[in-house]
Amino acid sequence: MKLGDLLRLAISRLGTGKLRTGLTMLGVIIGVASVVALVSVGQGATSGINSRLEGLGTNLLSVTPGATTTGATRGALGSATTLTIEDATALTTLPDVAGVAPELTSSRLVAVGSQNETTSVIGTTPAYPLVFAYQMWQGSFLTQASVDHSLRVAVLGNTTASNLGLGASSIGSTIYISGLPFQVVGILQPKGGVGFANPDDEVLIPVTTARDLFVGTDSVRTIGVSVASQADMSTVTAEITSVLDQRHGIGAGGTPDFTVTSQTQLLSTVGSISTLLTVLLAGIASISLIVGGIGIMNIMLVSVRERTREIGIRKAIGARGRDVMLQFLFEALLLSVSGGLIGILVGVAASAVIAVLAGWAFTFNPVTVAVSVVFSLIVGVIFGVWPASQAARLDPVVALRYE
Amino acid sequence: MSEPVISLEHVSRVYDTGKVLVPALEDVDLRIERGEFVAIVGPSGSGKTTMMNILGCLDRPTAGRYLLDGTSVEDLDDNGLATVRSRSIGFVFQSYNLLPRTSAIENVAAPLAYQGVARKERLARAKEALERLGLGERLHHQPTELSGGQQQRVGIARAIVTEPALLLADEPTGNLDSHSGAEVIDLFRQLHATGRTIVLITHDVDVAEAADRQVHIRDGRITA
Numbered sequence: 001m002k003l004g005d006l007l008r009l010a011i012s013r014l015g016t017g018k019l020r021t022g023l024t025m026l027g028v029i030i031g032v033a034s035v036v037a038l039v040s041v042g043q044g045a046t047s048g049i050n051s052r053l054e055g056l057g058t059n060l061l062s063v064t065p066g067a068t069t070t071g072a073t074r075g076a077l078g079s080a081t082t083l084t085i086e087d088a089t090a091l092t093t094l095p096d097v098a099g100v101a102p103e104l105t106s107s108r109l110v111a112v113g114s115q116n117e118t119t120s121v122i123g124t125t126p127a128y129p130l131v132f133a134y135q136m137w138q139g140s141f142l143t144q145a146s147v148d149h150s151l152r153v154a155v156l157g158n159t160t161a162s163n164l165g166l167g168a169s170s171i172g173s174t175i176y177i178s179g180l181p182f183q184v185v186g187i188l189q190p191k192g193g194v195g196f197a198n199p200d201d202e203v204l205i206p207v208t209t210a211r212d213l214f215v216g217t218d219s220v221r222t223i224g225v226s227v228a229s230q231a232d233m234s235t236v237t238a239e240i241t242s243v244l245d246q247r248h249g250i251g252a253g254g255t256p257d258f259t260v261t262s263q264t265q266l267l268s269t270v271g272s273i274s275t276l277l278t279v280l281l282a283g284i285a286s287i288s289l290i291v292g293g294i295g296i297m298n299i300m301l302v303s304v305r306e307r308t309r310e311i312g313i314r315k316a317i318g319a320r321g322r323d324v325m326l327q328f329l330f331e332a333l334l335l336s337v338s339g340g341l342i343g344i345l346v347g348v349a350a351s352a353v354i355a356v357l358a359g360w361a362f363t364f365n366p367v368t369v370a371v372s373v374v375f376s377l378i379v380g381v382i383f384g385v386w387p388a389s390q391a392a393r394l395d396p397v398v399a400l401r402y403e
Numbered sequence: 404m405s406e407p408v409i410s411l412e413h414v415s416r417v418y419d420t421g422k423v424l425v426p427a428l429e430d431v432d433l434r435i436e437r438g439e440f441v442a443i444v445g446p447s448g449s450g451k452t453t454m455m456n457i458l459g460c461l462d463r464p465t466a467g468r469y470l471l472d473g474t475s476v477e478d479l480d481d482n483g484l485a486t487v488r489s490r491s492i493g494f495v496f497q498s499y500n501l502l503p504r505t506s507a508i509e510n511v512a513a514p515l516a517y518q519g520v521a522r523k524e525r526l527a528r529a530k531e532a533l534e535r536l537g538l539g540e541r542l543h544h545q546p547t548e549l550s551g552g553q554q555q556r557v558g559i560a561r562a563i564v565t566e567p568a569l570l571l572a573d574e575p576t577g578n579l580d581s582h583s584g585a586e587v588i589d590l591f592r593q594l595h596a597t598g599r600t601i602v603l604i605t606h607d608v609d610v611a612e613a614a615d616r617q618v619h620i621r622d623g624r625i626t627a
Contacts, residue, residue, distance in 0.1 A: 001516055001517055001519070002516075002519065004522070005516050005522065016504050309500070310502060310503060312500075313500045313501075313502060314502070314513070314517075315461075315485065315488075316459070316461065316488060316494050316500070317488070317489070317494065317513055317514040317517065317561065318485060318486075318488050318489025318490075318514050318517035318518065318565075319485060319489075319517050320481070320482045320485040320486065320489075320517070321481055321482065321485070322482070323485075323517055396461045397456050397461045397462050400461070400496075400500065
């Protein structure tokens with residue numbers, strides 16, 4: 001029997017039981033749609049995180065405190081409070097460093113009139129926009145003088161400003177951070193939110209002010225260092241290490257109480273984590289594809305039983321085992337592949353909706369689609385072969401008398 | 404004289420039920436020449452069904468030789484038998500056995516599909532066969548939309564569309580009223596007149612009268 005004939009038979013057969021066909025396909029549709037959607041979500045999240053990290057500036061080195069060690073127990077990285085504002089100041093003297101911005105962060109209630117929100121209040125230095133790649137929108141950034149004199153001035157992230165109802169005319173107005181009045185000196189340009197954390201929702205104040213009013217100690221969470229040229233990244237990393245080793249009294253072979261991380265390291269770590277997550281999600285989703293395949297096998301076995309007499313007739317009029325086998329296999333394949341195609345449409349639509357909701361760029365990945373099609377084909381073959389071979393092996397004498 | 408269409412030599416068919424061996428055909432010799440119209444007559448349980456399965460290459464003899472249209476079939480595997488059925492045999496069944504949810508013309512065209520005939524030619528030949536049997540107005544009717552007599556005529560059209568060497572009919576009038584039955588028998592007479600070899604298997608002596616020769620079978624043996 002020819003390929004076209006087999007296909008025509010399968011289509012007309014599946015057309016006669018639309019409800020059954022639809023329900024059987026549903027299993028594959030759900031399986032493929034969830035694979036496509038979850039992989040796309042995984043990739044969208046990854047590229048979102050990546051662009052956020054790249055937005056920080058590729059010449060960025062982050063210095064973070066090391067772990068606390070209490071007896072034999074080692075705490076989480078960054079749990080120690082060993083880095084200080086003075087450490088940050090010391091780093092500014094290094095030759096290839098373009099800027100140093102410590103971050104002294106606390107979460108505070110910020111209020112203007114009846115508007116208020118809780119957001120990150122970060123104590124930092126004038127180098128902050130340079131190091132973390134921000135542009136001014138209105139007013140000016142914190143000055144060295146404001147840091148030197150612990151002035152109560154604030155620069156607002158764009159989202160924070162609009163949440164508080166502040167605009168271009170608000171420069172010079174007063175906001176209240178934990179009830180204390182601050183003068184707004186500038187508003188940053190938006191950097192663009194990507195998924196999880198919004199880089200535009202923050203309030204920046206002089207690092208000294210933050211230490212005195214909100215944090216109480218001068219131990220900083222992070223020191224961002226902007227390196228003048230990308231070529232000097234490793235040199236500067238070594239210089240930072242040696243300066244801090246010296247300041248913290250760590251000799252050769254001692255365990256440093258801080259970590260210097262470059263943006264590329266961070267990117268590759270995030271990349272490998274999110275790849276792992278994507279694979280995990282796809283793996284979970286493909287379980288439902290297998291369940292869908294079992295649904296197909298079930299329906300095909302029932303179908304072979306129901307159509308025993310038809311199989312007998314076909315054999316009597318000249319069908320070979322192979323013809324019968326292919327007829328049933330084609331039905332299973334048509335079920336799984338058309339289910340797969342519908343599933344791709346559903347999955348792509350779902351991932352587009354999720355992308356819009358989460359605010360990252362919708363990426364359409366043809367590889368995922370191709371893999372899904374191949375996968376549903378394989379499911380069709382695996383779960384279609386057994387019922388089809390059952391049909392092919394039927395004895396025509398018995399099948400013709402089957403009621 | 405040309406070779407016979409059917410030649411059975413010492414053919415036996417024994418069913419192995421696991422505990423006992425049940426002989427259904429024992430040492431049967433039978434020759435049917437080209438263009439003959441033969442009725443194989445016997446009561447139920449006489450071995451006619453086994454005979455029909457063997458003649459139709461649906462089953463193999465356990466002993467003896469069977470030459471169909473010059474081909475020895477007792478050693479063929481399942482695929483070989485299917486090829487022989489496709490090329491040399493046209494079946495007409497008591498219960499018509501049309502493919503369900505399939506129009507008359509598609510039913511008649513189906514055996515040609517298994518011969519690898521192109522669809523256009525298949526449909527043309529099926530249409531011609533149906534028209535020859537007076538069903539030119541019923542080409543696109545489903546089996547459920549046809550009367551018993553019409554269904555059986557579709558069945559006959561399907562059996563002759565491949566121009567087989569042997570037309571094998573198993574109680575073709577068994578499910579029909581006497582009028583339709585007579586029409587079907589008449590059709591067989593007409594087909595016989597055009598030179599077809601027909602084997603009619605029946606328990607009905609009156610139906611068997613239509614054939615030129617009667618072969619009586621009882622307890623797995625040919626008696627006359």
